[in-house]
Amino acid sequence: MSETAPAEPLGQIFRRLIGATGPISLMHYMGESNARYYASRDPLGSAGDFVTAPEISQMFGELIGLWLADIWIKAGREQPVHYVELGPGRGTLAADALRAARRYGLEPGVHFVESSTALKDVQLATVPGAQWHHDLSTVPLYGPVLVVANEFLDALPVRQLVKTPDGWRERMVVPEGERFVCIAGSQPMDAAVPEARRAAPDGTIIETCPGAAATIYEVAGRLTEQGGAALFIDYGHDRIRDGSTLQAVRAHLKVDPFVNPGEADLTAHVDFATLASIAQSRGCKWLGTVPQGRWLRELGIEARAEALSQVAPQHAGAVRTAMERLIGEGQMGALFKVMGLAAPGWPDGAGFHG
Ligand code: SAH
Secondary structure (H helix, E strand, C coil), rough: CCCCCCCCHHHHHHHHHHHCCEEEHHHHHHHHHHHHHCCCCCECCCCCEECCCHCCCHHEEEEHHHHHHHHHCCCCCCCCCCCECCCCCCCHHHHHHHHHCCCCCCEEEEEEECCCCHHHHHHHHHHCCCCEECCCCHHCCCEEEEEEEEEHHHHHCEEEEEEEECCEEEEEEEECCEEEEEEECCCCCHCCCCHHHCCCCCCCEECCCHHHHHHHHHHHHHHHHHEEEEEEEEEEEEECCCCCCCCECCEEECCHHHHHHHHEEECCEHHHHHHHHHHHHHCCCCEEEEEEEHHHHHHHHHHHHHHHHHHHHHHHHHHHHHHHHHHHHHHHHHHHHEEEEEEECCCCCCCCCC
């Protein structure tokens, strides 16, 4: 096979693997699908599969930059300081945030944690001074870290457990005709279910995200050790609940996650309640988990939109539309949440108590 031959469809690889060794876990299915999906393309923007907040308006990244500068100044302007972004996409958020932060004297070293080679190329053009990492372990161990992650945790693979008449089982994936379907695995998984949730009706599904838990564990540990603050922005819930939230998006439409793996973006809702308790268990401050719309309003998005409109009145309509998408209740304002974390000795940061 020549090096330029198109990659074998992931669905075909899954069929072969399952044929040889048996069903694969849903977590394996989602992890491999997203690794394939992100490795080979830039999925963002109107010509791609989905649009994220920083791609809607520069105001989003700017307000994040101001939040970071504000908390860093109030904490005593400690140096060296590092801006660390997880899954930076096109680098748009970082570019907007760093430009805004610089006006307040915050000029951190820039570290990107990114697994996609295709997106790394785009980020290199947007933020030429950045350093890249495969995971957080190689990010500097000295000096406060200012961590930002927008729509990163939702792309990490989830594990699903289902209650059957024989007890709890992991949800596994097998082919069925042209698509894939979930079945209950054969191994008992009762020990993986918290005791308080074990006695549930048959058919109940519990979803966990070990990758998100590990990320928060690591970030919270770094904040406690090194100082700093973190913002995790994603769609999700702030109360523990049951059910599958796995979904797939392609060309701005919801599609079946079990058809054409690797060709659509697979995501799941972020369980902010669990993540907040993990952060606190590491001695880190949980500032709160608030709706994105409320947080952006508290940070002054309306005044920022007004200022932009005065500078360029011809864009006033577009600025207002973008703001509505970011803060509107029926749009991103309520479904998306902002979770703030800070080092024990750091201030509370803007927008979390109002
Ligand atoms: N934050 C950006 C992009 C969101 S898309 C924005 O808001 O526009 C998800 C991002 O996470 C992409 O950059 C993707 O390549 C990256 N990503 C997904 N899984 C990852 C993993 N396991 N490790 C590192 N980066 C990952």
